[in-house]
Amino acid sequence: MDPAILFEQVPDGDGTWIMSLASGLKYTLIIAALAWIIAFLLGSILGVMRTTENKWAVRVGNAYVELFRNIPLIVQFFVWYFVLPGLIPAVKTWVISLDPTTHQFVTAVVCLGLFTAARISEQVRSGIQALPRGQRMAGNAMGLTQAQTYRYILLPVAYRIVIPPMTSELMNLIKNTAVAFSIGLVELFFRTREMGELTFRYFEAFAAATLIYVVIAMIANRAMAFIEKRTAIPGFISGGTGGGGH
Amino acid sequence: MTELDFSVIKNSLPYLWKGLEYTLQLTVVAAIGGVIWGTLLAMARLSSNKFLSMAAAGYVNLMRSIPLLLVIFWFYFLSPVLLQWVSGMDRPPQIGADRSAYITFILFEGAYFCEIMRAGIQSISRGQVAAAYAVGLNYWQSMQLIILPQAFRNMLPVLLTQTIILFQDVSLVSLLNVTDFVGAASKIAQRDSRLVEMYLFVAAAYFIMCFGLSLLVKQLQKKIAIVR
Numbered sequence: 001m002d003p004a005i006l007f008e009q010v011p012d013g014d015g016t017w018i019m020s021l022a023s024g025l026k027y028t029l030i031i032a033a034l035a036w037i038i039a040f041l042l043g044s045i046l047g048v049m050r051t052t053e054n055k056w057a058v059r060v061g062n063a064y065v066e067l068f069r070n071i072p073l074i075v076q077f078f079v080w081y082f083v084l085p086g087l088i089p090a091v092k093t094w095v096i097s098l099d100p101t102t103h104q105f106v107t108a109v110v111c112l113g114l115f116t117a118a119r120i121s122e123q124v125r126s127g128i129q130a131l132p133r134g135q136r137m138a139g140n141a142m143g144l145t146q147a148q149t150y151r152y153i154l155l156p157v158a159y160r161i162v163i164p165p166m167t168s169e170l171m172n173l174i175k176n177t178a179v180a181f182s183i184g185l186v187e188l189f190f191r192t193r194e195m196g197e198l199t200f201r202y203f204e205a206f207a208a209a210t211l212i213y214v215v216i217a218m219i220a221n222r223a224m225a226f227i228e229k230r231t232a233i234p235g236f237i238s239g240g241t242g243g244g245g246h
Numbered sequence: 247m248t249e250l251d252f253s254v255i256k257n258s259l260p261y262l263w264k265g266l267e268y269t270l271q272l273t274v275v276a277a278i279g280g281v282i283w284g285t286l287l288a289m290a291r292l293s294s295n296k297f298l299s300m301a302a303a304g305y306v307n308l309m310r311s312i313p314l315l316l317v318i319f320w321f322y323f324l325s326p327v328l329l330q331w332v333s334g335m336d337r338p339p340q341i342g343a344d345r346s347a348y349i350t351f352i353l354f355e356g357a358y359f360c361e362i363m364r365a366g367i368q369s370i371s372r373g374q375v376a377a378a379y380a381v382g383l384n385y386w387q388s389m390q391l392i393i394l395p396q397a398f399r400n401m402l403p404v405l406l407t408q409t410i411i412l413f414q415d416v417s418l419v420s421l422l423n424v425t426d427f428v429g430a431a432s433k434i435a436q437r438d439s440r441l442v443e444m445y446l447f448v449a450a451a452y453f454i455m456c457f458g459l460s461l462l463v464k465q466l467q468k469k470i471a472i473v474r
Binding site: 189193 | 308310311312313314315316319320323414415417418420421428432435441442445446448449452453456457460
């Protein structure tokens, strides 16, 4: 084990191996951030749909979750990357006009976003269902519309309840970006393997990547704990009330 | 656009079946091995021995914070060294990615099964443990006869759901050129340039299998629930 390899030059191109890993990390984080936005918005809509009284909204939401949860992520990647352009000529024309890197990037963001949305919708649904039924009834009784009840009564508390499971989903998303390696996207895992293959120093390369992923997981964990603490309603949810009794 | 031609699937069914067989075999072995390893880890995490519980927690947290793909590649390179160390051979044995995957998945999924079993063990009321000690059972006896059977029963649906996830996770070994279900499909798809048909078929097949299995788990959950 000799970490000095990380500071040696990459054979073709400029910069050291550590810079190469860092550029992969940049892609990993950008993809995860964009996918998280899609997942959060779509997942919230689906989660809310599944708690309404509307039978069809519930069915559509459930069907979405079952579809995206029961197909392995790598197969979903292949479907978005190979099958979709092959099936729909318009997509094919568009994809050909893109450069390959952009195509991989868009595929990864869309695929991970829609995949994670199914999981977020599960969390949002369980958060809403964890609330006492009286909350919704009180909203109705006060004359709020259904949309207002969700916006002002149910969701503000439901989101706070599900921050811990959302943290795991965020970390899953960051880890899942590694699967984008399967369509050739140059993210952190791709760079790691490339370094191993070109230098035969697999041990150092994998150790460096492991360290980076562990550090990201720790940062994500801390960040979410901070958000949990900042958004806690004093005296309502146990996390972050900071002792109390005063 | 070229016409879809699903005859490629019919022609390659025996090969795809071989791939699926590998996937199923790896799933079953890793699930059994993972549950055993995970249960041991859970017992370690809950033990009063500080060193043991910290080591187990560190292992579980490490496994859970790195991508499975990275773990698969780690063990692909480390397995020969590990096996040499365990068996005391003179040189690292040659094992392919298809065999190192067994080690990978047992050790990786063990971390997830550990968290499930830990919740299971903690769901057993303290009185049960106290009663076991009161009738004179030692730690291993009370675990084996009193606590673990109940923990398994309580957690069976969750363990099976995790096994369905494991079944899907196995598909990642195809990136090490292993001929699992996805690997077999990829090879045919590339040989015959029939990516659209092949991947649609694989997606549909996984969906049917996993959705069916999750329905069965739901049924089972209702059936085995302990009436309290």
